[in-house]
Amino acid sequence: KKGSSVLGVDFSRDAIDFAQEYRKRFADEIQKRAEFQLMTMEELDWKGEFDVIVVNQVYEHLHDWELEILIPKFRRALKATGRLVISTPNLNYIRFLYPLKRLVEFPFKAIKEILRLFRGKSKHASSFKHFFREIFKIRYPESEHTRLHINLQTPSSIRKFMEQQGFQVILECVDHHTNLLSQATKRWWGETIWLACEPC
Numbered sequence: 001k002k003g004s005s006v007l008g009v010d011f012s013r014d015a016i017d018f019a020q021e022y023r024k025r026f027a028d029e030i031q032k033r034a035e036f037q038l039m040t041m042e043e044l045d046w047k048g049e050f051d052v053i054v055v056n057q058v059y060e061h062l063h064d065w066e067l068e069i070l071i072p073k074f075r076r077a078l079k080a081t082g083r084l085v086i087s088t089p090n091l092n093y094i095r096f097l098y099p100l101k102r103l104v105e106f107p108f109k110a111i112k113e114i115l116r117l118f119r120g121k122s123k124h125a126s127s128f129k130h131f132f133r134e135i136f137k138i139r140y141p142e143s144e145h146t147r148l149h150i151n152l153q154t155p156s157s158i159r160k161f162m163e164q165q166g167f168q169v170i171l172e173c174v175d176h177h178t179n180l181l182s183q184a185t186k187r188w189w190g191e192t193i194w195l196a197c198e199p200c
Contacts, residue, residue: 006034007037019036047077053074053077053083053085056085057089059151060151061149064161067151071162071165072165072166083196083197084195084198085194086193086197088192090173090192091154093175093190100181101177102137169195172190172194174186174190174192
């Protein structure tokens with residue numbers, strides 16, 4: 001909408017098909033400026049073509065050896081003034097802040113869930129086991145998606161890795177939760193790490 005030309009790349013045919021279909025929701029002039037290509041990591045071979053490369057919620061799905069191939073390719077593909085933008089879950093949030101918030105909220109969560117149960121509004125009333133599991137849930141919830149997270153990082157570890165790859169890094173942790181604990185610790189423990197990386 002701001003006039004950029006965009007190329008989306010994925011090695012999954014399903015992902016490309018989804019993107020092609022999703023593109024149809026936009027005006028023709030935008031559709032003409034958005035292109036999608038089926039491509040493997042080995043096929044990426046651009047030099048100085050992009051102002052911005054965005055790696056949004058992908059980093060955590062790649063092994064270090066894959067990143068050690070990809071990141072230099074992204075660096076070569078950027079223009080001299082270009083930026084590589086990365087977002088990824090914060091391991092500090094998963095390890096520390098999420099469990100701490102659940103512990104702090106436990107008394108209120110227990111009362112709220114019991115009241116919902118009495119009003120017949122509980123989503124977790126299918127069994128006592130399910131109900132108590134929800135109340136006493138402390139660890140970060142696992143799902144089909146999170147089981148694919150093979151490379152979770154802390155702000156300091158991802159900064160170090162990107163600096164080793166030849167980038168200057170501006171890093172910020174983002175947490176949209178409004179409770180005091182999140183606001184007080186988001187600089188280190190915020191839910192998502194965002195990086196803007198400029199080639200040195």
